[in-house]
Amino acid sequence: MRNWLFLLAVLVLLGAVYERFQSDGDTGLPVEHAEKGNAIGTPTSDNAENSPPVNELTFQVEPDQVRKGNLLLVNEEIAVPPNKADAKAVNLFKHKELVDGFGLLDNSIRLSPELAKAFTTMVKHAAVDGVKNFLISSGYRSDQEQQALYEQLGPEIAAVPGHSEHSLGLALDIGSTTGQMKDAPEGIWLKQNAWKYGFIVRYPEDKTEITGVIHEPWHIRYVGLPHSAIMQENHWAFEEYLVHLKERKSMTAIVEGKTYIVYYFPVASNTTLRVPVVGNYELSGNNTDGVIVTVFDIVN
């Protein structure tokens, strides 16, 4: 009798293992992510505590990671942290090889080569749609340059020095040679398509209460994929995205057939992160209290 009971227990256990294997077998993702991730930006809550992870990424992060990366939030309350944007920015007028498919408002515009290339990729796709009159009117700005602008334009138009995304090195002001961005084909195209290239139109008309900034159809910010896609799909301002991600702890997005899982972890001191999935990953701080791990090329 005791042997029968033992066999029954083994069978039940095997059944449980088989079920677990089945649900993970197709994608290597926890089943909840795989099932709900069939539309871009569909948020899912992280259920990792309930079922032990089959695989995981484990690595150490230091507290200064909170202030580094493409997802740093900067607004009237949160300042630009010390960063290397000044060293990375080059004068585009002197680097003509980086100017391809768009114009420059003047000869002082500076940008990191990486951001210039991301912008070039985007405008080349816009040109295929017949939209090709883009102009960069502002790129990287040092605190001194922001101070001068602030004194010239005032607080309604210009951010307080130390609180401009331009000083992060991740923002661009875009104009059109054909008119105001609000109505120009370039502005309309950016609003509809910038997210595909990792950019967001950072200060939309209906989010001024959240962003604290007037409608700026010309100001785009680089955050990278899939973050721009998640914000577009859910109609979230950057502030809202970071709040939702923090609440839900993880979100899955499928963009152009590529699966990403985004995790938020609070980080206050040296921390070992355990991410319940295996793949390539990128790290960015949120500039307040934690880091965001973006996993892609997920190993099945």
Ligand SMILES: [Zn+2]
């Ligand atoms: Zn701007």
